[in-house]
Amino acid sequence: MSNRVFRILALLLMFAVLAGCASLPPGVERPVSQAATDVADTRLAAVAAASVDAEPPHLSGLRLLPAGDQAFEARIALARAAEKSIDAQYYQIADDATGRQFLRELRNAADRGVRVRVLVDDLQAAGQDALLAGFAAHPGIEVRMFNPLAVREGSVGARVFFSMNEFSRINRRMHNKLFVADSVLAISGGRNIADEYFGRSEPANFIDMDMLSAGPVVAEMTAVFDAYWNSPHAYPIEHLATGISTEAARWHFDRITASAAASDAAPARDSLGQTSIGPQIAAGRIQLQMAAVRVVADSPRKADPGHESLADGVVMNGNLDLMQSAHSEVLIASPYFVPGRRTMEVLQQAADNQVHVSIMTNSLATTDEPLAHFGYARYRQALLERRVALYELMPGDDEHEAHADGPHASLGRLHAKLAVVDRRWLSIGSMNMDRRSANANTEMSLIVDSPALASQVAGLLRNDRLPRSYQVRSTPGRQGIEWVSQRGKEEVVLSQEPNATAARRLRLQMLAAMVDEELL
Structure with missing residues (x-):
């Protein structure tokens, strides 16, 4: 066996031993919080009310978002209009131009006094501890990681490899996608927050679909978010990203997001002939289809190791x-x-x-x-x-x-x-x-x-x-x-x-x- 091969095997063994010793922090405090309810006086509440027919009361207002550029513009428009709360739940928020712009807009909202809660599945967040800790270091922002891996360093593949001793647990991932502004308007569907979901990636882009919702269905979605947010599987980022001072983390976040592309422009109309959401919010009413709709959601307990769902x-x-x-x-x-x-x-x-x-x-x-x-x-x-x-x-x-x-x-x-x-x-x-x-x-x-x-x-x-x-x-x-x-x-x-x-x-x-x- 060559010295080089021996050194590689020795390093792998050392990392495996160290990973086997890694564990999630015990005694984590997770302050319980719920979706904002004091939102009746917000601009978005007025827009939602004007966009939804009062009768019959069980129907909700819905609009498809087929175009990636308009789907991103909708999220940014809601973030800029929010006054009380933003709740975001995603399988992935990438450390790319789209992810950084998205987080920067949420930080700007927090600077206006908006409470921001962001819940991210931990699997795809490899190498993002500093970014997310810096984001959470701003007043009014909380970040929690769902079902985190104890191994914090390395690529996604490396973290999984060195966490194989916990495979039954880490194999269970939170794949939900949800964005709620002021508890009255929500976007859900298939898109994560990354360049390729919004037509910004050169090699390949995803063909996807989201739904914008207003009316009684939004309360069902906020209840789903709260269940995941308050789950024992959700760990505050500050308990995972240790060794990073609050001031240094905040400075790092502000520096790397300052240069993120600010492109949120969208065509005047999408393939369904619909105009962008931002101008409709400014006009005071979003064009929606009234329909009966119900939310079907897995429980966060599905992530319990060995849970018989x-x-x-x-x-x-x-x-x-x-x-x-x-x-x-x-x-x-x-x-x-x-x-x-x-x-x-x-x-x-x-x-x-x-x-x-x-x-x-x-x-x-x-x-x-x-x-x-x-x-x-x-x-x-x-x-x-x-x-x-x-x-x-x-x-x-x-x-x-x-x-x-x-x-x-x-x-x-x-x-x-x-x-x-x-x-x-x-x-x-x-x-x-x-x-x-x-x-x-x-x-x-x-x-x-x-x-x-x-x-x-x-x-x-x-x-x-x-x-x-x-x-x-x-x-x-x-x-x-x-x-x-x-x-x-x-x-x-x-x-x-x-x-x-x-x-x-x-x-x-x-x-x-x-x-x-x-x-x-």
């Missing part, structure tokens, strides 16, 4: 129940689709009842999670046998992408989590149709009874996305599947999976053999 999870079961209620049509968009037993049973029932099911997901060429795609690929033939119309997003860029989802030269990756049932019901939220979302991650979705909103989503998927997708179908006359695309009036048929070289397939097969499907 309901099979498939509350949110997954809510979506499967919705699919099972279909009479004519189900349209699903999910970036990762790894169905379990009950999902396959629901799809078989749909086939037996002559319900037309269409599923849109990423192709191997567009996915950011090849292993999850391999898990899905195992089910393709069985899905086709259940008469599912299967579509996989093609790689490529065009002028439409530049308007709706990012720069002209960027690759579009599907990230929206949507289901439309009978052109009446809509599910939108953070949950992927895979085993990880079902069993390991906490999720939140809205289930909406609105033919208007359901038709908007179905139209966006069918008119904008399906023409830019491969249709996967059984090969006529023999075993196998093929990928079909349209180039003008010409049908292009591929008998081999696009971008699937023999070497790549072999790598994925070897990795998949070592990874339980329940982790995908």
Whole structure:
């Protein structure tokens, strides 16, 4: 054994021993707090009231946010208008231009006297202790990390590797996405806070969807936030980012966020013809669709190690129940689709009842999670046998992408989590149709009874996305599947999976053999 190899192994062993000794701080104080209720005199409360019909009182006001630039502008506009409180809950707030601008706007709100609570899942926050501690060092701001790893240094992969002794705990992640201003207006859906979710990344951008909400549904969402915020899984950042003085942390945050790009401009109208949120707030009324809506959310207890949650999870079961209620049509968009037993049973029932099911997901060429795609690929033939119309997003860029989802030269990756049932019901939220979302991650979705909103989503998927997708179908006359695309009036048929070289397939097969499907 060479000296170099020996030194590397010795270092790995030392780090493993040190990591094994790492533990979360004991006796952590978590002051209990609740969503702000003294908000009736705020400008946003007046805007929300003007935007929602008073009768019938159980309906809420909703608006889709399909374009990344408008979705970011909406968050910034709400942060700038807030007067009493901002609550933000995300799986990821990246240390990039978007993340820094977002946090800077929240700091500015706190400087105006707004109470700011930010809850972030800890997994993707590698190397961000100084940033988040500096943010929390400002008066009026609290930051808590959900289910933190004891290992604070290193990349995401390194932190996971050196925390394998706690795998049953750290495998459970908070995947929720929620932003609430003054307890009266909320944004939820599929987007995290990072460049690629808002059309700001050059290599690739996510095609995603959010929902802006006002009315009684917001109280349900703030209750979900409070449950997570006050959970024993939420650790104040100051108990994790030790060794950083308050003044130094605050100075560090102010310095690195001062130069963050201040681009929050958005096109005058999105692909649905809707104008930006900021000008509507300034005008005193946001154009919303009135609809009955309910919040379906996993409990933070789902993150308990060894917790026996309901099979498939509350949110997954809510979506499967919705699919099972279909009479004519189900349209699903999910970036990762790894169905379990009950999902396959629901799809078989749909086939037996002559319900037309269409599923849109990423192709191997567009996915950011090849292993999850391999898990899905195992089910393709069985899905086709259940008469599912299967579509996989093609790689490529065009002028439409530049308007709706990012720069002209960027690759579009599907990230929206949507289901439309009978052109009446809509599910939108953070949950992927895979085993990880079902069993390991906490999720939140809205289930909406609105033919208007359901038709908007179905139209966006069918008119904008399906023409830019491969249709996967059984090969006529023999075993196998093929990928079909349209180039003008010409049908292009591929008998081999696009971008699937023999070497790549072999790598994925070897990795998949070592990874339980329940982790995908």
